[in-house]
Amino acid sequence: QKEVEQDPGPLSVPEGAIVSLNCTYSNSAFQYFMWYRQYSRKGPELLMYTYSSGNKEDGRFTAQVDKSSKYISLFIRDSQPSDSATYLCAMSASSGSARQLTFGSGTQLTVLP
């Protein structure tokens, strides 16, 4: 079993829809939770970063962490065709440890105009 599980999709939604992307994990030591967006044939870009449980909002994006369920989510409101990309979740057990990022396999999202 992988430490981080992410539904690969593909996921297609109409423009303006609310998108929900999710990851589950098994390592209870994870404390830092990130979402990266990766356009085709490009490097990932950091989208959201959350420490411990709770919600974090940035514009149309909301990241949620439920440590009790070992479940994280990324919500995209008013989705746009420019949001079409692969979304990767990533997690870290501790700060100050350079190597400890574990990635999900990514969910491919297409927003249809």
Add this chain to the structure above:
Amino acid sequence: DGGITQSPKYLFRKEGQNVTLSCEQNLNHDAMYWYRQDPGQGLRLIYYSQIVNDFQKGDIAEGYSVSREKKESFPLTVTSAQKNPTAFYLCASSAGQRAETQYFGPGTRLLVL
């Protein structure tokens, strides 16, 4: 412009050949990383370096080698011992040891002839 550059964008390797992928950053970041990305899979850590002249193996270091002679440069050599080198290679960097906020380069796609 601050950022991470990787070259070349595409690289072809012949059987038995070593090839070197370049990664340069001008973000003044201490830590640098190399990842491999295969279709439908998350990023897997090959090597990382927290300071100059020091580096550690990641999860899939076999068949790869690195050096860190300068803070801004972290080249990756794919040796002939790596039997399945075809993949998308991503370099990243982070400030200090904050692995949870890594910034990625545009990637190099390596293909075997």
